Amino acid sequence: MGREQQTKKILFTSVWRPIGPSVGDGESVGYELLHGQVTRAQGIYSPRVVHKQFSLDYIAENLDTPSKVLHYPSKARLRRELQNNYDVVAIAFVLSTSHHAIAMCQLIRSVAPKTKIILGGYGTVMSDEELLPYCDTICREEGVTFMRKYLGQPALDQDNYVHPHIFSRMRIFGIPVSVTGMVFAGLGCPNACDFCCTSHYFKNQHIRLLPTGKSIFDLMHTQRQKYPDCDHTILDEDFLLSKTRAHDFLELCREKQVAFSTFCFASVKALKQYTCDELLEMGIDGVWVGYEGKAAGYEKHRGVNIDEFIKNLQAHGITVLTSMILGIPYQSDEIARAEFDALMETNPSLSQFLIYGPIPGTPFYEKVMKEELMHGDLIKDRRQFYKQCTGFYAMMKHPFLRRDEIEQLQRDFYQRDFEQLGPSIFRIAQIKLNGYLKYRNHANPLLRKKAECFRQKLMTFLAILPCGILGPKISWKHRLAYSKLFIKILGMSSFKEKRYLLGIPVMLGAAAFTWINSKLNLHEHPFTRVFSYLGRKPIVPASPEVEFLGQSPTYESV
Ligand code: SF4
Structure with a gap:
C-alpha cells in the first residue's frame, strides 16, 4: 500500500438529523425499526431501541487506515467535522432518506470541494444518472470489499473480517431493560422473494460474514464476557437456512452447555428444518418471520400451515414477530381482512404490516413498470416516489382497492393488533411463561437451563x-x-x-x-454519536479468536 493511501482521511456518516415525518419525511422514517414499523400503534408501551448505521462501523473496523464514523450528525456538526479536511466522505442511506443524502453531498461540495464523496447502502438502487451528479463513486456491493479496493488496500478474505463489538439497549418506559449484542452473520438472501430489496441487491446470493457455527458462537461468547446477561440479535436475512452452519453452532451450544437468548430473522422454509427443542438449544427464542400474504404462493411457505407453525413456536416459548404484506393484487378488502383475522388468531408477539411496494432492482418493480401499474404522480415525481418507499404508501394501481383504502387498511391493522392483543411487551411475557412451563422439568439439561433463563x-x-x-x-x-x-x-x-x-x-x-x-413530542431525535477507529492491526494467523482481533472500543447504541 502506498503512503498516500495510508494517510487518507476517511469519514463515514449516516444521514443527518432531524429525520422523520415531522420534518417532511415519509411515514415510519426514523431512528427506530421496532417503534417505527412494528409497535407504532402501541403508544407508551412501545419498546424503544435506536438503531445506528451499523454497516459503517463494520467497514471502519475492517480498514487498514484510521477513520471516523458519525451517526445522525446535525447539519452544523457535519459542517464542523468537514473542517478536518477529509479525503473521503462516505454516506450510507436508503431510498426514503435519499433526499437527505443528496443535500449532504451538496453541503460537502460547498464546504470541502476537494473531498471525494462515496454513496452506499440500499438507496444506491437509484440510477447513476440520479446519483452521480452529487457524488464521485457509488458502492453497490459488500462495503468492506468495496472500500478496501477503493483505497488500494489488499483484499481480505471474509473469514478474516474483524467483527465490531456493538450493543443495543432496549428501553421500556424510558428505563433500560436489556442489552443486546449485535451479531452480523451475513448479507443477502437466496430466497429471492419478488419484492425484497436486500435479496436482489446482493443478486440473490448469501454473503457469510461469520462463516461457521464456531465464529458465531465465539462472538456471542465474547459479547457475554462484556455483558453476562445480554441477549443477541443475529443480523442475517435467513440465518437458519444454512443447516451446516446452524448445526455446528448447535453442537457447540450443546457441548459447552450455553443457553443463549437470541433473536434472528428466519423464513418458514429455514425454520422447519429444526425442532423447537433444537431452536431453543441454540438459544433462539425470538424470530422474525415473513407472513406476507397467505395466498401469495411464496416458495418459502410451501407445504406449511403457517398459522399452526407460529402457534407451535410460541407454545414452546419462542416469540414470533410476523411481517404481513397488504395490497397484493389478489387481496380484496375481504380477503385482506380474513388474512389479518387468521394472523391475529395465532396471537403473534409482534406484528408488522407493510404495503406491497415496488423497490427498484426487484422483479416486482420491473413488473409494475412494464405493466404501467405505478400511480402517475409517482412516475412524474421520482423524488416523491423514493420518499414513499417505506412500506407505508400504496404506490401501484390495485384491482380492488383505492390507494387511500389500502393505507387505511394498514392503519386499521396496526390499531386492531394493539386493541385485540394488547401491548407486545406483555404478549412476550406470556410466551416466555409458556417456555418456562414447557421446559422446566425437561430431561435435557440445556433445555432446563433455557427454562431457567425464561x-x-x-x-x-x-x-x-x-x-x-x-x-x-x-x-x-x-x-x-x-x-x-x-x-x-x-x-x-x-x-x-x-x-x-x-x-x-x-x-x-x-x-x-x-x-x-x-x-x-420530547426526545424525538437521538444525540449524535461519534466513533473513531484506529484501523486493523495485522492479523496474527495463529489466533482464531474473534475477540483477539477486535480493535475498536465497545460501541453501545442507546
Ligand atoms: S425470505 Fe425474507 S430476506 Fe429472503 S428474499 Fe424473502 S423477504 Fe427477502
Whole structure:
C-alpha cells in the first residue's frame, strides 16, 4: 500500500438529523425499526431501541487506515467535522432518506470541494444518472470489499473480517431493560422473494460474514464476557437456512452447555428444518418471520400451515414477530381482512404490516413498470416516489382497492393488533411463561437451563406488569389477564427476586413520564454519536479468536 493511501482521511456518516415525518419525511422514517414499523400503534408501551448505521462501523473496523464514523450528525456538526479536511466522505442511506443524502453531498461540495464523496447502502438502487451528479463513486456491493479496493488496500478474505463489538439497549418506559449484542452473520438472501430489496441487491446470493457455527458462537461468547446477561440479535436475512452452519453452532451450544437468548430473522422454509427443542438449544427464542400474504404462493411457505407453525413456536416459548404484506393484487378488502383475522388468531408477539411496494432492482418493480401499474404522480415525481418507499404508501394501481383504502387498511391493522392483543411487551411475557412451563422439568439439561433463563426474564415483569394493569388504553380483559400473569410470576419468584416489586413505583412513574413525553413530542431525535477507529492491526494467523482481533472500543447504541 502506498503512503498516500495510508494517510487518507476517511469519514463515514449516516444521514443527518432531524429525520422523520415531522420534518417532511415519509411515514415510519426514523431512528427506530421496532417503534417505527412494528409497535407504532402501541403508544407508551412501545419498546424503544435506536438503531445506528451499523454497516459503517463494520467497514471502519475492517480498514487498514484510521477513520471516523458519525451517526445522525446535525447539519452544523457535519459542517464542523468537514473542517478536518477529509479525503473521503462516505454516506450510507436508503431510498426514503435519499433526499437527505443528496443535500449532504451538496453541503460537502460547498464546504470541502476537494473531498471525494462515496454513496452506499440500499438507496444506491437509484440510477447513476440520479446519483452521480452529487457524488464521485457509488458502492453497490459488500462495503468492506468495496472500500478496501477503493483505497488500494489488499483484499481480505471474509473469514478474516474483524467483527465490531456493538450493543443495543432496549428501553421500556424510558428505563433500560436489556442489552443486546449485535451479531452480523451475513448479507443477502437466496430466497429471492419478488419484492425484497436486500435479496436482489446482493443478486440473490448469501454473503457469510461469520462463516461457521464456531465464529458465531465465539462472538456471542465474547459479547457475554462484556455483558453476562445480554441477549443477541443475529443480523442475517435467513440465518437458519444454512443447516451446516446452524448445526455446528448447535453442537457447540450443546457441548459447552450455553443457553443463549437470541433473536434472528428466519423464513418458514429455514425454520422447519429444526425442532423447537433444537431452536431453543441454540438459544433462539425470538424470530422474525415473513407472513406476507397467505395466498401469495411464496416458495418459502410451501407445504406449511403457517398459522399452526407460529402457534407451535410460541407454545414452546419462542416469540414470533410476523411481517404481513397488504395490497397484493389478489387481496380484496375481504380477503385482506380474513388474512389479518387468521394472523391475529395465532396471537403473534409482534406484528408488522407493510404495503406491497415496488423497490427498484426487484422483479416486482420491473413488473409494475412494464405493466404501467405505478400511480402517475409517482412516475412524474421520482423524488416523491423514493420518499414513499417505506412500506407505508400504496404506490401501484390495485384491482380492488383505492390507494387511500389500502393505507387505511394498514392503519386499521396496526390499531386492531394493539386493541385485540394488547401491548407486545406483555404478549412476550406470556410466551416466555409458556417456555418456562414447557421446559422446566425437561430431561435435557440445556433445555432446563433455557427454562431457567425464561423464568429469570419473567422476573423483570414483576415491575413492568402493573403498568399494564393500571395503565391507559388497556381493555378490561387484558387487565385481568395481566393480573393473573403477575400473580403467577410472583408465585414463581424467590425471596430475593421479589425485590423487583420495588421497581413498581419507578416503572409507574416512568410510564407516566413517557406518556407526558409522547404528548409533548420530547426526545424525538437521538444525540449524535461519534466513533473513531484506529484501523486493523495485522492479523496474527495463529489466533482464531474473534475477540483477539477486535480493535475498536465497545460501541453501545442507546
Ligand atoms: S425470505 Fe425474507 S430476506 Fe429472503 S428474499 Fe424473502 S423477504 Fe427477502
